[in-house]
Amino acid sequence: MKTRYSFGGDEHIFVEVDEEMSLDAFFKSLSITNAVRESQIKGVTEICPANASYQIKYDPDVIAPDDLLAELKSLEAAAEKSESIIDTRIIEVPVFYNDPWTHETLMRFRERHQDPDSTDLEYAARINKFTSVDEFIAAHSGAPWFVTMVGFVSGLPFMYQMAERTHQIEVPKYLRPRTDTPKLTVGYGGCFACIYSVRGAGGYQMFGITPMPIFDPKQEISYLRDFMVFFRPGDIVKFKPIDRPAYDAAVADVEADKFAPRIREFTFSLKEHHSDIDGYNKKIGEVLHGN
Amino acid sequence: MGIRVLSPGLATSVQDLGRPGYYHLGIPISGGMDRFSLRAANLLVGNDEGAAVLEAVFLGPELEFTQDATVAVTGADLPPKLDGEPRETWAAFAVKAGQVLSFDFLKSGARAYIAISGGIDTPPALGSRSTYTLGALGGHEGRNLMAGDALPLGQASGGAAEGRSVPAKLRRAPGTPAELRVLTGLYWHRITEDSGRNFFEDTWKVAPEADRIGYRFRGGQPLSFVDRVPPFGAGSDPSNIVDSCYPYGSIQVPGGTEPIILHRDAVSGGGYFMLGTVIAADMDLIGQLQPNTPTKFVSVDMAAALSARHDRAGLMQEVRNALS
Numbered sequence: 001m002k003t004r005y006s007f008g009g010d011e012h013i014f015v016e017v018d019e020e021m022s023l024d025a026f027f028k029s030l031s032i033t034n035a036v037r038e039s040q041i042k043g044v045t046e047i048c049p050a051n052a053s054y055q056i057k058y059d060p061d062v063i064a065p066d067d068l069l070a071e072l073k074s075l076e077a078a079a080e081k082s083e084s085i086i087d088t089r090i091i092e093v094p095v096f097y098n099d100p101w102t103h104e105t106l107m108r109f110r111e112r113h114q115d116p117d118s119t120d121l122e123y124a125a126r127i128n129k130f131t132s133v134d135e136f137i138a139a140h141s142g143a144p145w146f147v148t149m150v151g152f153v154s155g156l157p158f159m160y161q162m163a164e165r166t167h168q169i170e171v172p173k174y175l176r177p178r179t180d181t182p183k184l185t186v187g188y189g190g191c192f193a194c195i196y197s198v199r200g201a202g203g204y205q206m207f208g209i210t211p212m213p214i215f216d217p218k219q220e221i222s223y224l225r226d227f228m229v230f231f232r233p234g235d236i237v238k239f240k241p242i243d244r245p246a247y248d249a250a251v252a253d254v255e256a257d258k259f260a261p262r263i264r265e266f267t268f269s270l271k272e273h274h275s276d277i278d279g280y281n282k283k284i285g286e287v288l289h290g291n
Numbered sequence: 292m293g294i295r296v297l298s299p300g301l302a303t304s305v306q307d308l309g310r311p312g313y314y315h316l317g318i319p320i321s322g323g324m325d326r327f328s329l330r331a332a333n334l335l336v337g338n339d340e341g342a343a344v345l346e347a348v349f350l351g352p353e354l355e356f357t358q359d360a361t362v363a364v365t366g367a368d369l370p371p372k373l374d375g376e377p378r379e380t381w382a383a384f385a386v387k388a389g390q391v392l393s394f395d396f397l398k399s400g401a402r403a404y405i406a407i408s409g410g411i412d413t414p415p416a417l418g419s420r421s422t423y424t425l426g427a428l429g430g431h432e433g434r435n436l437m438a439g440d441a442l443p444l445g446q447a448s449g450g451a452a453e454g455r456s457v458p459a460k461l462r463r464a465p466g467t468p469a470e471l472r473v474l475t476g477l478y479w480h481r482i483t484e485d486s487g488r489n490f491f492e493d494t495w496k497v498a499p500e501a502d503r504i505g506y507r508f509r510g511g512q513p514l515s516f517v518d519r520v521p522p523f524g525a526g527s528d529p530s531n532i533v534d535s536c537y538p539y540g541s542i543q544v545p546g547g548t549e550p551i552i553l554h555r556d557a558v559s560g561g562g563y564f565m566l567g568t569v570i571a572a573d574m575d576l577i578g579q580l581q582p583n584t585p586t587k588f589v590s591v592d593m594a595a596a597l598s599a600r601h602d603r604a605g606l607m608q609e610v611r612n613a614l615s
Contacts, residue, residue: 190526
């Protein structure tokens with residue numbers, strides 16, 4: 001990993017922690033941005049962790065660009081010594097894979113896709129060397145995911161699977177972006193899963209849909225009443241495949257305001273995860289489904 | 292009581308100085324694209340500089356007043372009319388209950404700021420009244436205005452003085468070609484030296500895809516990239532990066548063909564390389580560019596960016612002094 005600092009105009013400092021994606025790069029970005037938040041540097045107005053980078057917005061009338069740069073570099077040195085342990089939460093996200101709504105949408109934009117003759121799921125399964133769509137879905141909903149960035153649009157989580165690099169799913173984005181994506185589509189681009197928080201344009205492959213709202217500007221849904229955005233960087237997500245009846249039941253629960261996501265508190269250690277990925281992921285599953 | 296929207300114009304929205312602090316969750320700052328004009332409009336009618344106003348793009352709305360008020364229109368040269376009678380831009384004028392404010396065709400610029408004494412008093416969302424349509428947040432029901440909407444006004448300060456105006460020498464409009472100063476950086480190293488030179492030598496034109504999210508440009512030569520092995524997670528296109536944050540004003544060039552400058556409703560991040568960032572002092576100008584406007588990018592360093600920032604703040608102070 002080699003950290004690269006750059007000014008983004010006179011109001012931003014952009015820091016690439018690593019050119020390539022890894023959990024180590026994400027953790028470094030997260031621990032530095034946490035340190036920036038705690039140090040309460042005057043003039044800093046936005047602290048944005050991303051997958052393998054981060055960005056600070058500041059007021060150069062309050063802190064000189066070079067002074068802030070020096071502060072960030074010193075925080076990087078401290079973050080390198082940190083233990084990479086975070087208190088976070090594990091969240092179960094139900095997914096109706098191969099649902100009729102994303103299917104209708106992907107058929108509508110077929111001419112913008114690499115493989116017009118198959119669905120996004122069939123294409124992703126094939127190029128990632130799975131023998132069937134079911135096997136692909138099993139892998140997608142197997143190992144848990146880290147929310148490594150929230151953004152693009154309101155509350156949209158980017159997620160990186162907690163698996164060996166050789167087991168990472170990789171897919172290209174659409175050749176040309178779609179002008180429509182159903183709200184709550186579970187998508188995929190590069191090595192990242194996402195959930196589209198609002199309906200709109202998008203270029204990620206579409207695998208399914210979740211009944212669980214993750215952004216509510218009206219703040220009417222019970223678990224979004226305190227804050228309209230559900231996800232934060234560092235959350236752990238486990239996808240749970242559901243069928244049509246379970247999806248319909250969950251949607252009815254959301255409408256009746258009875259839907260409550262399954263959430264468990266958890267202390268994550270990167271070191272322990274690295275030493276036994278499968279065992280640690282299993283433990284995450286046990287915490288999620290224990291009491 | 293306040294104003295009733297008879298016709299909304301093209302895309303008229305409630306905007307103030309924006310909602311900082313939520314960019315890390317994908318909620319952009321929003322707010323007026325031309326903040327200088329927004330502040331000046333408010334000062335003319337005796338409001339706080341950051342009160343909510345209407346931002347009208349290309350085509351003005353038609354508004355019926357249900358109470359007396361003082362109004363000022365700044366920014367683009369979009370000539371106001373009161374019950375059909377012309378009124379000046381960059382000047383405060385009185386409106387009586389029952390009168391209708393409408394607009395003549397746009398003469399120059401792109402966005403007009405309509406300030407009304409008391410300010411637009413829609414409910415704030417996350418500390419701001421600015422409309423962010425993609426997130427259905429703020430403004431009037433999280434969207435652009437529609438015919439039939441009724442907007443409440445706040446309590447006027449009483450400091451409005453009709454007939455006051457911003458002296459012409461303190462108004463600022465884009466030149467021809469428009470010049471936008473850029474601090475290179477971010478992923479500048481991804482393009483070849485020749486491409487970097489061409490980017491600044493070519494004359495670009497504002498594309499029709501130009502809105503509050505971003506401004507797209509066409510007409511310059513495509514950029515060539517430095518060869519690389521794609522980093523894991525970045526994607527195979529040479530213009531791809533591992534998805535990162537996007538600074539406001541950053542210039543991304545998907546596929547190396549058409550630069551896009553992100554503005555106040557920016558998408559907060561994504562997977563395209565950026566070659567640099569428009570300096571803060573020139574962001575207001577972008578909001579006044581019409582499609583097809585010839586545009587040159589000018590490379591500057593940080594010292595020049597800070598000096599331009601200082602000049603810009605000075606100009607704003609002169610407006611305050613002139614109107615105090």
